[in-house]
Amino acid sequence: MSERDSGSSGRAKATSRAKTSDQAPFGAFVRKPVEKSEGKAKADVVPVASGAAEMRPETAESWPADVVEVGKIVDAYGLKGWVKVAAHADAGHGGDALLSAKRWWLMQGHERRSTPSLQAKTHSDSVVAQLGGVADRDVALAMRGTRIYISRSEFPALEADEFYWVDLLGLDVVNVAGVHLGKVADMIDNGAHSVLRIEYPATDKSGKPVTGERLIPFVGVFVKTVDQTAGLITVDWEADY
Template structure:
């Protein structure tokens, strides 16, 4: 199996603010394009960047992977939306075999390279790990995930609950819509919500 052209991958250290945004799912067509599986429905950062940082697949998916080692940077010649994901043409990846050699590769971008968002809109990665409190100051949990449910997203919170005297980790879900979210303070890493613990 052929690998991407020599010298295309530039050895690099991952940016300090690197965020994993997706992975290469497979080859697309016969001219070296790859199909991208984004981690989020918001693909604006991937669409706007002309350079991606790549890392080999996770160990469980890396059997036989030999395209490169460590972190590398590669130029993106073209990227566009297709079906439920993206397709991209990467510099030096010019045939299907070369594209297939990248299956499972993880794609990173520096957070500083993300396009600015309009007022009141946020990247999912900026919400992960934020504490959520209600209007009375009661801690509701920490954002661990966001789930898309049609036109809206839902915050998935993790918190500690006490059941029969024993502590256990529980989940709470809050729609991420203006009716329930009062404020997102990224500097204080806190979200204030109109929500009660018994909802």
């Protein structure tokens, strides 16, 4: 099944359901819904060697170019320094990047830091994690509001024909006749499937330049191909729709 065939939004399968958040500047990075197998638990992240389990300060220069915001620390969890995270996507729908990434990049106000994720697991509707350099509840509480980023290179691999939202943003969109319809500016989840929000240059009634908008459902009947290498999405959609 292709992203187009499933209808999702973070993992944008052209038809899948995703959980989004107003806090996600890059669009949700969730994957298509998958069947949850009973009794199959998410494995914790492999513990990091003790010598590497430290938080370190970062700068704009040391910050990876490919990081994507994936959640926010909202509270402490327990007494031993674990943190509770509100993820921008459900685990199993792309939010599992929080479970598998070895290093989390953190921004609190204007302060940048990074830390190894020693353990991370799902708990109810959130993710809880033990981070390097966070040894007690007081330190964990002081981290509330910290935004979490993960390197795109650490996102879990997808199945063929599935895409993360962040990889679709900025792609050119043309129809099957070769007419350029604009660029993907955002992805929307309407509850049934994902929708491409496309922007293109236009003019208003007075001839003033404005930004036009097209909304195209990310489903197989409309989305024909997604070529990330060429930066191009081909759709069955007329320019005057």
